[in-house]
Amino acid sequence: MHVTMAAEKCIVLICIFSWICCGLCQLNLSEGSYCLNHDISGTCVKLHKCGSAVLTYLYHNAGFANMSLPKLPELCSLVDDEPVVCCTDCTLSNVDAFSDSAVAPYGVLISKKGPKAWKKCVEYFHKLPYPCRGKGNVLLKKSLEQFRLCYTSTLKVTLNIDRLVPQKWRFPHLALLGYGENLNKAQWLCEGTVISERFILTAARCTSAGTLGTVTYASLGVRSNDRHKNTHIYKIKRVFNHPKYNEPSWYHDIALLQTEQEIHFNSELLPACLDVGAHDTSIAETAGIVAKFANKNQSTSRNMESVYLDKTHRLKCKYKYRPNNNLLRGFDVYKQMCYEEHIKTGKTCKRLSGSPLQVDQFRCQYTAIGVTGEVVPCGSSRVPDIFTRVFTHVPWIESIVWPHED
Template sequence: MEFLDNPEGHPGSKCIRDGVEGVCTSIYTCLTAVQDVKDKKYPPLCRYQGDTPIICCTDCELVNDTRTMYISQTSGRWYFRNGQKARDKCLDYMQELEPCGDHFTATIAKDLDPERKCYIPRPTAALLGYGLDEDSAQWVCAGSLISENFVLTAGHCISSPSLGEVKYVALGILKRSDPSDIWQIYHVKRIIAHPDYNPPSKYNDIALLETQTRVVFSDVVRPACLHFEEIENDNNAEATGWGALGLRKGLADTLQSVYLQEFPEDECSKLYPLHRLLRRGYDHRTQMCYGHHEEVKDTCEGDSGGPLQNTFHISSCQYMVIGVTSTGRQCGLLGSTGLYTRVFSYLHWIESIVWP
């Protein structure tokens, strides 16, 4: 098809397509243009910028570069071919550290729980502390260790109205009541909330904590991988945390684990409509909602910042964080759900800080 050059159609200028107002932009930043070209329905051309067509795009939001995206043959979803640094570090950690598995699990069970009570250790789990000193610190949020110096958590976990900014990261523990010599506490050197996080809004509810000293990896302290590629069974995932054991119940002493189901986008939109904390309603591009239709399964108050994760296909005991616990409806009820920040959408930002 021949494109007709329009010298007035500079990038960012307004345009009209099929009666709908759009914006002139590079064809490579308009997701619907990919399908248009595939269907031989070429979008209206504003002008050329060098060899790049500037087209009229009516998408609500533009993407970085469609040339770095692919469509899943199983789910039909679009994915960026990004996360190269996250992928490389994930594989590096798996090769450098002792293999996980039955021996790994048994070692932790023996060290942390001599009575061999039933639980599943999560060496990537972090508990966040607030207060003037370690002895009096309050531990009220969670996170995931993702490198030698960084913990991934929720934006709203970086500070507490009554306790101030997060000061400490505890690793290598299973229980709040574990002996003090088991706790591996690291001081927080730097707090980095996502630049678009604007509390109390729940959009872009994601943050990074940098530790003052390098984290020492071991059997009980290991970094998680980040969601850098499509996961075949991401409709089921595990959430962990030390939060409340139910509605109006106390915080858990032992790290809790619950397996949840992904709710479809239309259902999430109904569960999380326009609200003072969600001015645009549920945003499927940057958020996910998980829960359970038939059972009382959900994250609860105090689980914030913890991971929504799945196993990495290369290793059944290596976890990949796909979401960060953000907020939710009333927990402890049948059909309740939690809202999670979609890690994949923030991978470029995370990589630029953790592995620049």
């Protein structure tokens, strides 16, 4: 559901026009002809030159159909499969001003220009049931200028971050990884992040588990300590370790798992975006089984919870992770990140390697910024956890997950 005026997408535009304007038929007028649209004189122009029509299409296509959108103009004709519409805007555009625009969570208008991973993130938001899709304080209004008898358009998007309600479950992309040939006896030892219909992102150390062999299963839709039960199980078809990963090194500790069958998304199971450098990463979160300590006794909940982490200064990371057998050059600022428990959390937790380190600017669509590597045990002193940085590995991920995308 890309927002684009490309010829191959025009059939979608025509369908939208036909659906919104019941019984719509062509006026059989050529481009540049004068026309009437609801008793107001207009000009037949290609759709991309009529700003109000393009904005209406963008927001309708992003799930805002129930919003009070302006009506789409009458259809004059088709030129090279692009609709020519009777536009009554006071100003017509000579360029396709919105060809690279898309609607983000809560109606924010963004550019979809960028790496493949960013474009796929925008595409998934437009076609999948993210909880904030079609929601937001958006006003798209057309006002008639009485003297010129034409319309001006105003787009107003109001976003109050403090009033956004956090989702009850913040990890719809979480995967639990199982090892062993027998599903009933499988050992669930690592986690991963669903990033597309066929791929899961995880740590390279998680692709095999000693005598249990290569990772065999992925359990999706997990929420509790009994995480492999009542979930969607997918068999792993192929494993892609990063070509520069060499066990037991912690550098390039990242891998991709391809499922045998296509993953079917729903409101409880949705892909995460990949970090392309567009978000604030000073505070992030991961999923864990929370362990509380009282009088030297430890108790754990069955349900997974969000564990908030603070980004650690690179100098502290370099000091804590000096050169050793796993990090021959010490902490790598470019390829790795380290975080420690958020001071407000007040509890330690139990996590698994491969789990996502994520951020979410709008509490709706999540972005994986890191992959959990070595995990600090519960109850340990405040030692930063080390993560493989997603941003620097995006080109490698794109080459495998979306090799034929533009």
